[in-house]
Amino acid sequence: MPGQCAAQASGEGLAAMVKPSPISPTVDFDRNGVQHGFLRLPYSRDDSAWGSVMIPVCVVRNGQGPAALLTGGNHGDEYEGPLALYDLARTLDPKDVSGTVIIVPAMNYPAFRAGTRTSPIDKGNMNRAFPGRPDGTVTEKITDYFQRELLPRADIVFDFHSGGRTLDFVPFCAAHILPDKGQEGKAFAAVEAFSAPFSVKMLEIDAVGMYDTAAEEMGKVFVTTELGGGGTSRAETVRIARRGIMNVLRHEGIVKGSVDKHSTRWLDMPSGDCFAFAEEDGMIETMVDLGEAVEAGAVIARIHSTGRTGQAPQEIRAKMSGLLAARHFPGLVKAGDCVSVVAVE
Numbered sequence: 302m303p304g305q306c307a308a309q310a311s312g313e314g315l316a317a318m319v320k321p322s323p324i325s326p327t328v329d330f331d332r333n334g335v336q337h338g339f340l341r342l343p344y345s346r347d348d349s350a351w352g353s354v355m356i357p358v359c360v361v362r363n364g365q366g367p368a369a370l371l372t373g374g375n376h377g378d379e380y381e382g383p384l385a386l387y388d389l390a391r392t393l394d395p396k397d398v399s400g401t402v403i404i405v406p407a408m409n410y411p412a413f414r415a416g417t418r419t420s421p422i423d424k425g426n427m428n429r430a431f432p433g434r435p436d437g438t439v440t441e442k443i444t445d446y447f448q449r450e451l452l453p454r455a456d457i458v459f460d461f462h463s464g465g466r467t468l469d470f471v472p473f474c475a476a477h478i479l480p481d482k483g484q485e486g487k488a489f490a491a492v493e494a495f496s497a498p499f500s501v502k503m504l505e506i507d508a509v510g511m512y513d514t515a516a517e518e519m520g521k522v523f524v525t526t527e528l529g530g531g532g533t534s535r536a537e538t539v540r541i542a543r544r545g546i547m548n549v550l551r552h553e554g555i556v557k558g559s560v561d562k563h564s565t566r567w568l569d570m571p572s573g574d575c576f577a578f579a580e581e582d583g584m585i586e587t588m589v590d591l592g593e594a595v596e597a598g599a600v601i602a603r604i605h606s607t608g609r610t611g612q613a614p615q616e617i618r619a620k621m622s623g624l625l626a627a628r629h630f631p632g633l634v635k636a637g638d639c640v641s642v643v644a645v646e
């Protein structure tokens with residue numbers, strides 16, 4: 302039923318102007334059992350005249366009940382989510398489910414295939430492209446489908462992230478501080494159930510166009526993660542992802558069984574002072590490792606200019622006391638790059 306939700310939301314007059322999504326699912330979201338299929342998006346190009354982008358999707362449904370929408374690969378170079386979700390799609394038994402689980406392990410599939418944060422087709426950053434357009438770029442067509450077709454079906458939305466090639470994080474699950482305290486409370490309860498080593502009350506640098514914002518504005522419970530980074534995954538972070546997503550589904554009553562609870566340390570990002578940015582290009586020397594305590598004013602990193610010898614490094618200092626929650630990953634840094642994030646316990 303492409304376009305139906307938008308038509309309902311925007312009234313008769315406007316509905317006539319809203320184009321249907323070009324994406325057709327090969328699964329039926331209302332059918333019981335397990336279905337493995339695709340969100341098929343026509344994409345005509347040099348090597349395939351009438352070709353399509355085939356985004357894998359799995360639906361596991363067993364009768365009436367709450368619906369979870371689980372996504373990974375929103376950014377194409379983050380792997381804990383796809384590893385956990387391809388695994389879940391292969392193993393989840395509908396007998397253990399009450400309600401619906403929709404799994405899209407690699408949301409920005411062109412970016413995932415290329416191993417890049419953004420789409421190689423249009424350079425689209427999926428997490429800045431909401432609400433999207435049915436007649437926009439490939440990335441915008443995918444976000445439009447999530448906005449109008451998938452998000453309205455969900456009660457809880459879980460979106461996996463890690464740092465990608467350029468950032469590395471202490472493993473955490475997170476939700477946002479929200480004006481609706483009921484919605485916020487449900488999200489933080491799900492974060493606690495996920496049982497990552499760290500749990501974060503998150504502040505965004507740039508919330509416009511995010512999947513998070515789109516889901517929260519629809520009143521959905523939205524939970525996310527940052528589980529490492531560097532453009533790869535680690536055994537520990539993949540274990541956290543697999544255990545955590547089952548915990549959240551059990552906590553929501555969608556999957557049978559009790560939550561496998563592990564202790565978590567709550568972190569806050571109280572203001573923009575959490576973030577530090579490079580002001581020049583160079584070679585970065587981290588002075589503090591992830592998870593270590595830092596005092597306000599302490600040097601977290603030094604940026605060495607490499608064009609000539611004899612230059613003093615630029616010092617990056619912590620603007621607040623806390624622990625190092627994220628850092629720039631590659632050895633070289635450019636002006637404007639996010640160098641570090643300090644969070645408060």
Ligand SMILES: [Zn+2]
Pocket residue numbers: 375376379461462463464465
């Ligand atoms: Zn990401």
